[in-house]
Amino acid sequence: MLQTVQPIQREIVVGAGPQRAFDVFTGDMTSWWPASHHIGSAPIAEVLIEPRVGGRWYTRHQDGTETSTGFVTVWEPPTRFVVTWQIGADWKYHDDLVTSIEVRFVAEPDGRTRVLLEHRDLEAFGAAATQMRTTFEGPDAWNGILAAYAKVAQA
Incomplete structure (x- = not known):
């Protein structure tokens, strides 16, 4: 039986409306995704999410190769989307x-947007589940990624 591992839940408020917040998150990921966060052998050229259920989430590298991260399972602009994360503890697809990973965009009364991220089903990592949860909780993981995203979204 798999152990239950609590999901990672993070949120940030950005100075942009829900449509812009959604568009920057899903359509301009290259502008804010950390350059060091990839599994390819060459630097990142683009980080892409194909905007539809079944679409790929992947990275195109400067040498022309591509590495997969997962797929879109829910696509509901500008309120939410869900993608799979299929990179293991060995940092391979x-x-x-x-x-x-579910990301929701909730309008705030002042024209800003609350962005809520939940990375769940961590028990799928098996024996490495606790280690991966600790990794995702680190300052350079979802906290740092959302902070980098917020700077671009509200620019």
């Missing part, structure tokens, strides 16, 4: 490993 695995077809048979599926964790999910």
Whole structure:
């Protein structure tokens, strides 16, 4: 039986409306995704999410190669989307490993947007689940990624 691992939940408020917040997160990921966060052998050229259910989430590298991160399972602009994260504790893509990341965009009364991220199904990492949860909780993981995103979204 798999152990239950609590999901990672993070949120940030950005100085932009929900449509811009959604568009920057999903359509301009290259502008804010950390350059060091990739599994390819060459630097990042683009980080892409294909805007539809079944679309790929992947990285195109400067040498022309591509590495997969996961797939879009829910696409509801500008309120939310869900993608799979299929990168294992060995930092390689695995077809048979599926964790999910849901990102919701909630309008605030002052014209800003609350962005809520939940990375769940971490028990799929098996024996490495606790280690991966600790990794995702680190300052350079979802906290740092959302901070970098917020700077671009509200620019």
